[in-house]
Amino acid sequence: MSKRAVLVLLLVLVLPGACTTISLVSTIDCAYPSAVQIMVVGNDSYGWFGSGVVLEGNLVVTAAHVLEDPNLVIVITPTWGECEAEIVYVSDSIDCGILRVCTVEKLPFTVLGNSDDLKLGERVFVISSPLGSFNLVTTGIVSEFERIIEVLGTVPLIQTNTAVAPGSSGGPLFNANGEVVGMVIGGSLYDGNLAFCLPVDAIKEVLTEALK
Numbered sequence: 001m002s003k004r005a006v007l008v009l010l011l012v013l014v015l016p017g018a019c020t021t022i023s024l025v026s027t028i029d030c031a032y033p034s035a036v037q038i039m040v041v042g043n044d045s046y047g048w049f050g051s052g053v054v055l056e057g058n059l060v061v062t063a064a065h066v067l068e069d070p071n072l073v074i075v076i077t078p079t080w081g082e083c084e085a086e087i088v089y090v091s092d093s094i095d096c097g098i099l100r101v102c103t104v105e106k107l108p109f110t111v112l113g114n115s116d117d118l119k120l121g122e123r124v125f126v127i128s129s130p131l132g133s134f135n136l137v138t139t140g141i142v143s144e145f146e147r148i149i150e151v152l153g154t155v156p157l158i159q160t161n162t163a164v165a166p167g168s169s170g171g172p173l174f175n176a177n178g179e180v181v182g183m184v185i186g187g188s189l190y191d192g193n194l195a196f197c198l199p200v201d202a203i204k205e206v207l208t209e210a211l212k
Contacts, residue, residue, distance in 0.1 A: 062170030089210030113179025128171025
């Protein structure tokens with residue numbers, strides 16, 4: 001085997017259930033099918049949008065505030081279009097909720113990483129659906145850890161300079177390996193290039209509670 005082939009093999013990272021990547025562009029291309037838009041119709045027939053990401057078993061993680069007082073929840077996927085979803089669990093203490101997509105099709109999914117492994121200045125990206133747009137990609141870096149925003153709860157948040165807007169809530173924050181390391185739950189009213197993200201370790205706790 002040539003030295004070049006050995007180098008390529010060393011650079012390739014295999015993610016179970018997800019993809020093989022050696023560049024940010026290919027990572028985004030691979031993560032994209034797992035990101036979804038969420039359309040919620042309330043009991044008063046008023047509708048709104050959020051974002052989410054598919055995990056194994058057609059489970060979808062999103063922000064709990066996206067799922068407030070729903071009458072109907074529709075998940076819009078890049079591959080299968082619109083699918084009705086049921087609420088599995090909504091945390092009372094963390095802004096995180098779990099859906100299950102009502103389809104026999106196996107949706108493309110991603111994997112959860114470890115938010116404790118993130119470094120300041122590390123490259124990250126968000127795939128979300130701000131202002132009704134579908135699955136927009138914004139890139140940035142991790143600018144702060146342990147950020148407390150009182151109106152967003154008591155969990156220390158990851159702050160990034162990825163651009164977000166209303167509708168981005170629930171959007172997955174990915175690292176350069178295509179692993180979910182957080183989830184958008186808010187942004188700045190004064191600067192659209194500030195995103196506040198729930199760390200994935202908190203999401204894992206909610207998943208554990210939901211699947212008991």
